[in-house]
Amino acid sequence: MSNSSTLDLKSLYGYLLDHSLRDDPLLQQLREETARDPLARMQIAPEQGQFMALLVKLIGAKNIIEVGTFTGYSSLCMARALPENGYLLCCDIDEQWTDIARRYWEQAGVAHKIELQLAPAADTLQARIDAGHHDRFDLAFIDADKENYGRYYEQCLQLIRPNGLIIFDNMLWSGRVADPGVNDTDTRALREMNKFLLNDQRVDISLLPMADGITLARKR
Numbered sequence: 001m002s003n004s005s006t007l008d009l010k011s012l013y014g015y016l017l018d019h020s021l022r023d024d025p026l027l028q029q030l031r032e033e034t035a036r037d038p039l040a041r042m043q044i045a046p047e048q049g050q051f052m053a054l055l056v057k058l059i060g061a062k063n064i065i066e067v068g069t070f071t072g073y074s075s076l077c078m079a080r081a082l083p084e085n086g087y088l089l090c091c092d093i094d095e096q097w098t099d100i101a102r103r104y105w106e107q108a109g110v111a112h113k114i115e116l117q118l119a120p121a122a123d124t125l126q127a128r129i130d131a132g133h134h135d136r137f138d139l140a141f142i143d144a145d146k147e148n149y150g151r152y153y154e155q156c157l158q159l160i161r162p163n164g165l166i167i168f169d170n171m172l173w174s175g176r177v178a179d180p181g182v183n184d185t186d187t188r189a190l191r192e193m194n195k196f197l198l199n200d201q202r203v204d205i206s207l208l209p210m211a212d213g214i215t216l217a218r219k220r
Contacts, residue, residue: 053081
């Protein structure tokens, strides 16, 4: 037992995957295809996708928002975990990447659960708010432009039900958030988001050292 973290996660990563990840050929194929893209680093880690699918099932989610879809790995993981009548709203602006996502959604048999909106995510979310869709969603995953995390958060907070969950990606940012010598726009935005969430009494939070750092925020 220990009252502080003592694990060297990098040295244990192979063991973690070997003894936890339940992979399959379709997910492997999507990772391999995405790896050929110069921005492949934007894809979430496989163990994170499995963890998010577990969260979908744990909270009994039926309606999900995803802000930032890329080639569709996270949406594929979550859509598979949804019930047959589940609904996933994907917000992105890039047709080339999301065409890859659509292809894999079709192969997985989950395309009927997913609505893709190719438009600025803030506009898509605001349209749902204006339509009165408050408290209709169970879960949101935010993984897009870091400068707008705060805006997406406030919008998702209106759309998520009480006890619903908001997941933020890249909250440790390869350690740059803890390095005072790094002050680019994205790093500063993530630092501010971490500080804001720490003090936001509208949610319960936990920042986890998984992949690039994910924060779970439960709406009170």
